[in-house]
């Protein structure tokens with residue numbers, strides 16, 4: 001029996017590592033927002049429920065059974081599921097439920113690595129004497145979440161985070177799945193390739209076109225063949241996963257927790273669209289640095305200096321970490337919009353943007369719809385062009401003739 005102590009990390013969160021025994025739990029609430037709605041309104045129970053109007057934020061299992069997925073356009077969802085009940089999201093109710101669930105997590109084990117509002121990894125190694133086998137702990141955890149918070153939660157148990165995560169997903173809804181160390185390949189190989197972290201729609205289609213539908217096919221094919229189909233990075237990554245090797249590196253040393261860029265504007269009045277164009281430029285630059293460093297951020301900070309040398313910041317923390325330029329830009333523009341009255345009154349002389357709450361991309365990507373070919377196509381295409389032809393090769397239309405700005409010393413973070 002080996003018991004491991006989690007390595008301390010930059011973020012202060014424990015980083016749970018692979019070990020010899022299956023003692024990592026991945027606990028994940030089922031259709032979280034929709035379950036909270038069904039819990040709070042008995043009329044919604046047993047019925048297809050969609051949370052969110054324009055875009056589906058969550059769907060109950062009754063709606064998922066008819067093909068509703070997140071994120072999906074609301075109109076498309078209703079065509080699939082015309083009798084769905086659409087409810088507006090109640091974020092404060094979800095935040096409260098999340099807090100209560102995490103309290104159950106922390107009462108289960110001191111080592112909890114939160115991944116998002118509704119899921120976490122729990123390390124239960126070393127609890128055998130006081131709390132029993134991991135499987136007993138998982139049974140109890142599910143019962144307590146149901147009893148104390150009223151929500152169904154699925155739990156996967158394995159030796160690595162990757163397998164624990166796949167196990168909880170396979171067990172849904174309201175399930176429990178243990179993957180014993182000597183049964184990992186038996187568990188993994190019959191699964192569809194889509195279960196592998198990193199296989200999104202586009203990669204799945206490419207693999208299907210080559211007759212590869214199961215993880216076992218991919219494993220038997222070997223890395224060189226995969227490389228010719230998917231390229232070296234994805235081949236190495238997916239081949240390792242297909243043999244149950246979790247590729248995430250062990251955390252070593254401290255890395256920086258924020259990155260920033262700013263631009264001095266001089267003292268003459270700038271029209272709002274010009275200020276926004278500078279914000280685009282800063283966002284592009286930081287997004288590139290973020291992705292080049294394999295990091296993701298959760299908090300976007302807008303920094304401003306005014307004509308009278310006073311300063312102000314506005315910040316927003318995203319529900320999930322991202323390295324996606326459009327997401328960062330949308331957040332930055334919202335922050336800028338809220339500061340517009342202040343800017344008009346006091347005159348802006350410097351605009352800066354900082355991305356904070358940085359994490360290693362590979363530590364959190366399990367929760368993202370990660371598909372290097374699909375979701376981030378634009379970002380990675382632009383990054384490649386800039387890498388090959390220099391940073392001015394591609395620029396946003398709004399920045400033509402303005403340049404991306406001069407670098408000035410950063411305001412202290």
Ligand SMILES: [Mg+2]
Pocket residue numbers: 028029030031032118119
């Ligand atoms: Mg969930």
